[in-house]
Amino acid sequence: MDILRNIAKFFHDGGWAMVPLSLTSLVALAFILERGVALRRARVIPDYLYRMLLSYHSGQPLEPIAAMIGVGDSTMARLVRVCLEHLPWSKAENAEAVQVRARAEVVQLERGLVLLEIIVGIAPLLGLMGTVSGMIVIFTDVGHLGAAKQTMQMALGISQALNATVSGLAIAIPALIMHGYYSRKVEALAVEMESLCMDFLTKLYLQPASAAGDKPKTAR
Numbered sequence: 001m002d003i004l005r006n007i008a009k010f011f012h013d014g015g016w017a018m019v020p021l022s023l024t025s026l027v028a029l030a031f032i033l034e035r036g037v038a039l040r041r042a043r044v045i046p047d048y049l050y051r052m053l054l055s056y057h058s059g060q061p062l063e064p065i066a067a068m069i070g071v072g073d074s075t076m077a078r079l080v081r082v083c084l085e086h087l088p089w090s091k092a093e094n095a096e097a098v099q100v101r102a103r104a105e106v107v108q109l110e111r112g113l114v115l116l117e118i119i120v121g122i123a124p125l126l127g128l129m130g131t132v133s134g135m136i137v138i139f140t141d142v143g144h145l146g147a148a149k150q151t152m153q154m155a156l157g158i159s160q161a162l163n164a165t166v167s168g169l170a171i172a173i174p175a176l177i178m179h180g181y182y183s184r185k186v187e188a189l190a191v192e193m194e195s196l197c198m199d200f201l202t203k204l205y206l207q208p209a210s211a212a213g214d215k216p217k218t219a220r
Contacts, residue, residue, distance in 0.1 A: 013156070014163035015137075017130025021167045024126065028119045028175045031112040035182050039109065044189050045076045045196070053080070053196050058206040075105045075189075079197050083204065091205040098197050102190070109186045116179040120172050127168020134161025 011018045037043075049072065052065055066084055069077040082101045086094040138157030 010163055013159040014167060015130055015133055015160040017126055017133060017160075017164040018167060021123065021126050021130070021164065021171060024119055024123055025167075025171045028116060028123075028171060031115055032175070032178045035112050035178075038111075039182060039185050039189070041189070043074060044109070045193060046072065046074050049074065049076050049080070050196070053200050056200065056203055058203045062204075075109065076193055076196065078105065079193060080200065083197060083201060087204065091201060094205075095198065095201055098201070099194075102194060102197070105193075106186065106190050109189065110183075113179055113182055113186070116175050116182075120176045120179060123171040123175065124168045127165045130164020130168070131161040134158065134164065 011022070014021075049068060052068060056065065062084060065080065069080050069084075079098055079102060082098050083094060086097045089097070134157045136157070137160060138154050140153070
């Protein structure tokens with residue numbers, strides 16, 4: 001109970017700036033948790049699909065892979081689906097189609113990161129506004145108050161200024177760390193998916209049928 005009272009007092013003493021700072025912290029926390037779940041490797045590149053693509057050899061039937069990605073909703077499954085859907089095309093055209101879809105998928109993986117970046121910028125500014133507001137409280141009517149009231153006014157203003165500043169930094173620092181971490185994770189996943197897709201395409205177009213001038217047959 002003492003901890004809850006201290007937290008409530010901290011927010012109360014922080015003044016009006018604590019309201020937008022609290023909302024900002026909730027938004028940042030929500031997107032940090034949501035991206036943490038969405039960017040799990042098992043959701044982007046499932047292990048079963050990863051192993052299947054690596055173990056695939058030219059000339060093997062595509063039906064098992066087609067059946068597997070048909071029920072999958074991962075990012076990698078959608079990219080492989082594009083590979084198989086465009087098999088009647090040439091390898092260069094197929095690779096271009098995969099790259100176009102990959103760019104769209106990366107945009108989806110980066111969803112919410114721009115908001116974290118905005119929070120990194122505005123949280124310290126909101127804290128600074130709270131600091132300025134606290135300074136205003138300190139100097140407002142300071143010349144017309146008695147010594148006791150002046151001391152209370154200064155204590156209130158200093159508390160408001162410091163609490164708002166600390167809150168702004170406490171929000172911005174974790175948001176900055178997680179934004180950098182998720183950005184690097186998206187980049188690493190994108191490179192891995194590109195490598196897997198290009199390797200898979202190479203194996204597809206090295207099938208014996210292609211050596212005779214024909215394109216690989218689409219799995220049905």
